[in-house]
Amino acid sequence: MTPFLIKRRFALDGMSMDSQLRWLSIGLFVLIAMLSLLPSLRLLVEAVSHTTFSTSSPMADVLKSERTWTALRNSFYTSGLGTLIAVILGCGFGFVVTLTNIRGRSIWVFCFMLPMMIPPQVTALSWLQLFGPASPILNTLGIEPALGSPQPMYSAEGIALLLGIQSAPLVYLALRTQLISLPQDLLEAAQLSRASQFRIWVDIILPLCRSAIIAGAALAFVSSLGNFGIPAMLGIPAGYIVLPTLIYQQMAGFGNDMLSQVAGLSMIIALLVLAGMLLQQWLQQRSRYALLGHTAQSLSFRLKQWRLPLEMLLALILLFILVAPLFALIVSSLVPALGMPLNAETITFGAFYEMLGRQGVTSRAFENSAFLAFFSALVLMLVSLPLGYLLMRLPMRTRAVIASLIEVPYAIPGIVLAIAFILLFAKPLPFIEVSLYGTLGIIFLAYLSCFLSVCLKPVLSAMSQLDPALEEAAQLAGARPIQRLIDIILPLTAPAFFAGGLLVFLISINELTVSALLWGAGNETLGVLIFNLDESGDSVLASAIAVLVVLLVAGLMSLLSLFAPRLPKGVIPWHG
Amino acid sequence: MARLILDGVEKSFHGAPVVKDLNLTIEPGEFVALLGPSGCGKSTILRMLAGFESVSEGQIIHGDECLSSMTCHVPTEERNFGMVFQSYALWPHMTVKENVAYPLKVQKTPMAERRKRVKEALEIVQLEEYADRLPAQLSGGQRQRVALARSLVTEPDVVLFDEPLANLDRHLRATMEETFRAFHKRTGATMVYVTHDQSEAMSLADKIAVLKKGQLVQWGTPQELYATPKNTWLANFIGRGSVLSVAAVAPQEYVNGAKLYELICQYSPEKTASSVLVRPQDIEFVSSHDAALEVRVYSCIFRGERYDIELTLNDGQRLLAYSDIPMTLENQHFVRLGQAWSLESES
Numbered sequence: 001m002t003p004f005l006i007k008r009r010f011a012l013d014g015m016s017m018d019s020q021l022r023w024l025s026i027g028l029f030v031l032i033a034m035l036s037l038l039p040s041l042r043l044l045v046e047a048v049s050h051t052t053f054s055t056s057s058p059m060a061d062v063l064k065s066e067r068t069w070t071a072l073r074n075s076f077y078t079s080g081l082g083t084l085i086a087v088i089l090g091c092g093f094g095f096v097v098t099l100t101n102i103r104g105r106s107i108w109v110f111c112f113m114l115p116m117m118i119p120p121q122v123t124a125l126s127w128l129q130l131f132g133p134a135s136p137i138l139n140t141l142g143i144e145p146a147l148g149s150p151q152p153m154y155s156a157e158g159i160a161l162l163l164g165i166q167s168a169p170l171v172y173l174a175l176r177t178q179l180i181s182l183p184q185d186l187l188e189a190a191q192l193s194r195a196s197q198f199r200i201w202v203d204i205i206l207p208l209c210r211s212a213i214i215a216g217a218a219l220a221f222v223s224s225l226g227n228f229g230i231p232a233m234l235g236i237p238a239g240y241i242v243l244p245t246l247i248y249q250q251m252a253g254f255g256n257d258m259l260s261q262v263a264g265l266s267m268i269i270a271l272l273v274l275a276g277m278l279l280q281q282w283l284q285q286r287s288r289y290a291l292l293g294h295t296a297q298s299l300s301f302r303l304k305q306w307r308l309p310l311e312m313l314l315a316l317i318l319l320f321i322l323v324a325p326l327f328a329l330i331v332s333s334l335v336p337a338l339g340m341p342l343n344a345e346t347i348t349f350g351a352f353y354e355m356l357g358r359q360g361v362t363s364r365a366f367e368n369s370a371f372l373a374f375f376s377a378l379v380l381m382l383v384s385l386p387l388g389y390l391l392m393r394l395p396m397r398t399r400a401v402i403a404s405l406i407e408v409p410y411a412i413p414g415i416v417l418a419i420a421f422i423l424l425f426a427k428p429l430p431f432i433e434v435s436l437y438g439t440l441g442i443i444f445l446a447y448l449s450c451f452l453s454v455c456l457k458p459v460l461s462a463m464s465q466l467d468p469a470l471e472e473a474a475q476l477a478g479a480r481p482i483q484r485l486i487d488i489i490l491p492l493t494a495p496a497f498f499a500g501g502l503l504v505f506l507i508s509i510n511e512l513t514v515s516a517l518l519w520g521a522g523n524e525t526l527g528v529l530i531f532n533l534d535e536s537g538d539s540v541l542a543s544a545i546a547v548l549v550v551l552l553v554a555g556l557m558s559l560l561s562l563f564a565p566r567l568p569k570g571v572i573p574w575h576g
Numbered sequence: 577m578a579r580l581i582l583d584g585v586e587k588s589f590h591g592a593p594v595v596k597d598l599n600l601t602i603e604p605g606e607f608v609a610l611l612g613p614s615g616c617g618k619s620t621i622l623r624m625l626a627g628f629e630s631v632s633e634g635q636i637i638h639g640d641e642c643l644s645s646m647t648c649h650v651p652t653e654e655r656n657f658g659m660v661f662q663s664y665a666l667w668p669h670m671t672v673k674e675n676v677a678y679p680l681k682v683q684k685t686p687m688a689e690r691r692k693r694v695k696e697a698l699e700i701v702q703l704e705e706y707a708d709r710l711p712a713q714l715s716g717g718q719r720q721r722v723a724l725a726r727s728l729v730t731e732p733d734v735v736l737f738d739e740p741l742a743n744l745d746r747h748l749r750a751t752m753e754e755t756f757r758a759f760h761k762r763t764g765a766t767m768v769y770v771t772h773d774q775s776e777a778m779s780l781a782d783k784i785a786v787l788k789k790g791q792l793v794q795w796g797t798p799q800e801l802y803a804t805p806k807n808t809w810l811a812n813f814i815g816r817g818s819v820l821s822v823a824a825v826a827p828q829e830y831v832n833g834a835k836l837y838e839l840i841c842q843y844s845p846e847k848t849a850s851s852v853l854v855r856p857q858d859i860e861f862v863s864s865h866d867a868a869l870e871v872r873v874y875s876c877i878f879r880g881e882r883y884d885i886e887l888t889l890n891d892g893q894r895l896l897a898y899s900d901i902p903m904t905l906e907n908q909h910f911v912r913l914g915q916a917w918s919l920e921s922e923s
Binding site for chain 1: 626627628651652653654655656657658659661662663665666667668669678679682683723726727730
């Protein structure tokens with residue numbers, strides 16, 4: 001039994017002790033229930049409540065509709081192909097960067113992780129600028145295809161390619177955790193048994209990594225399935241619809257049973273994703289062979305004469321998946337109009353002036369996003385401290401259950417969460433008769449729900465590494481729970497808090513999916529702004545904003561890197 | 577100052593008993609060691625005394641106040657106990673001075689008083705000049721002394737030690753033992769000291785509770801434990817010596833030389849047997865075989881001030897003796913045993 005439960009028991013016996021802890025825990029568990037459970041439950045109720053076995057219920061309509069099945073097929077095709085690309089990229093990169101003596105490791109990792117942190121609509125926009133007849137970069141080079149030739153990115157394969165690039169870091173991360181725990185002496189033992197390099201790979205490294213790779217693939221698949229930005233930018237113009245974009249389009253057509261139908265569609269995605277997550281967790285647990293840490297030295301191959309060619313290959317791949325599209329994006333933001341080449345006469349900062357100076361919408365969107373991101377980060381940091389503290393006090397099994405409850409809103413696709421919040425807040429709030437729908441408030445609440453686990457994870461990992469005796473010593477000194485929290489726990493886990501808060505800020509400042517469905521006039525976010533500009537054909541203006549967003553993301557990531565030495569391992573994904 | 581009583585204390589985790597029916601009375605100002613191999617429940621007892629764990633059965637009484645029982649539980653914060661942890665548990669973000677002052681700060685002691693007492697506490701552990709350092713800048717022994725200063729700054733009724741020397745090297749241990757002894761003398765506080773190292777317990781404690789698998793094996797002074805251990809397990813655990821199987825004899829009494837010789841000669845594996853403890857200093861090498869045991873030298877190890885000689889009796893049992901001179905292996909000798917202590921068989 002943990003000390004926490006003992007104290008609670010005695011607190012209930014009427015002892016005054018630890019009423020502090022009790023009230024704290026009641027308050028926080030109510031909050032978790034509101035943020036994590038309520039949206040999912042509301043969605044479930046909506047999807048199920050109208051389900052009758054008659055042929056005309058909304059759920060039956062959804063299941064009968066040809067479009068549903070087409071979208072489902074398309075979703076599986078793009079996500080499946082994307083996962084394949086992600087696995088190839090992520091594994092190749094993971095093996096080379098983690099297991100060899102390649103130079104400049106942290107820079108490679110930073111560049112490879114960048115696509116994951118860049119918002120999907122920006123990724124899509126930059127790739128659009130790279131190809132097609134209007135591509136400024138191709139025009140500048142004078143090799144643009146003839147007018148009227150198709151944009152190759154407007155296709156299922158284009159979507160899959162970008163999904164693959166965006167989720168490759170997930171595969172890399174899953175693989176990396178396994179690879180760094182492989183001790184060097186496994187390799188030495190195999191070499192002493194006279195195994196060739198090839199046999200070492202086939203007999204030792206691959207079997208030990210197999211489950212990690214499959215788990216990473218499951219994660220990539222799930223994340224691709226829920227991705228909205230990429231298929232929205234690339235699929236909608238080509239009429240290629242996947243599940244998240246189908247929901248988006250259905251929301252536009254205000255039908256009778258529209259909300260119920262959309263809820264039904266959302267449930268389909270949510271179930272697929274949850275199944276994928278469960279599979280991934282199960283695999284991750286299975287993949288934990290009891291690898292005893294015999295040596296501090298983790299596995300490492302010496303590349304010898306292969307080092308330079310391999311580094312050039314990595315550089316080439318990164319050039320293709322990261323540098324070229326971003327370069328295209330920058331070029332696009334500097335030309336007067338699409339289809340024109342960039343040279344000394346045409347170069348103009350007009351788009352930046354236009355967006356930053358003249359259009360009020362930019363500063364409004366920036367303000368909105370910054371406001372949402374800042375307050376989400378702040379509130380979640382404040383919540384994470386006592387929440388993490390209480391969770392650490394719970395028995396392992398209860399803690400795991402609550403942690404996965406908190407994980408649910410982050411795991412289910414943003415589009416599904418947005419639908420859940422619309423269902424929750426479509427009507428004015430009871431008692432106070434204030435409607436949140438169409439205000440920033442609803443987006444704010446959705447962000448809190450979505451990103452709680454992002455903020456909590458580094459905090460929990462920092463707390464679990466604290467020696468419990470540190471707090472016990474304060475307890476013996478006579479400090480009550482809240483005082484211990486402030487005097488001892490907070491200063492010792494502060495870097496993890498800031499890292500968690502910064503991560504939330506980073507993700508929410510250019511979030512698109514949730515806000516795409518929840519925004520109202522005057523409440524656009526940066527993500528929505530780029531999406532809308534591109535949809536209305538103002539790619540140059542959209543590029544200008546996107547360039548700013550990429551700079552912001554890279555800047556925040558670098559800032560987080562500064563914290564890295566003071567954080568537990570694994571808190572910052574692109575570090576270690 | 578008050579007496580600390582553990583009355584029928586039991587503790588189980590998820591139904592598995594860790595401490596079984598423990599009864600101890602610790603007098604005010606006593607230095608008590610809880611000694612036992614790892615997993616014997618000694619740390620759990622300490623954590624119950626500190627209030628980190630509740631009791632599953634029985635009660636812990638301090639003076640006339642019930643600290644822990646099935647119906648009451650005084651939280652750690654209100655116990656005025658001090659504790660020194662194995663990991664030191666110094667707060668890494670506070671200086672030495674701030675670490676030591678923290679308990680006073682929590683109790684809202686006035687500033688002037690606080691400064692005076694921190695200074696005194698640091699004086700006792702001889703760390704005045706380190707007051708403004710961070711724990712990371714100190715050596716292991718210095719850290720432990722800061723922890724000691726922190727545990728005594730509030731003048732607690734009871735100070736608990738959880739294997740405080742386990743992380744220190746051998747040389748430092750001797751110094752720290754001296755520090756603990758001086759600290760006890762100066763403060764006069766009741767001390768409960770958990771350790772698995774019998775020599776540490778023997779040299780520090782007034783009384784020792786030896787525990788095995790959650791059960792109290794024996795409770796007594798170091799001298800009592802050494803001279804009159806209860807059973808064969810304890811005899812093997814504390815001090816050096818040999819446990820011999822001999823013909824049946826009443827337990828818990830001294831057996832003198834002549835009777836012991838008889839018992840050894842009468843011993844046969846088929847008959848009921850007893851165990852006796854023979855300390856090496858009670859073994860004398862003699863030249864005549866008159867009323868002496870015939871032995872062969874099995875091993876001879878140089879220990880500096882003397883040699884450890886392991887001998888084999890005619891029936892194959894081993895006997896540890898000391899000798900000032902080396903002995904050749906397999907050589908035959910005669911020994912007389914001065915006395916032995918008869919043991920209960922291990923339950």
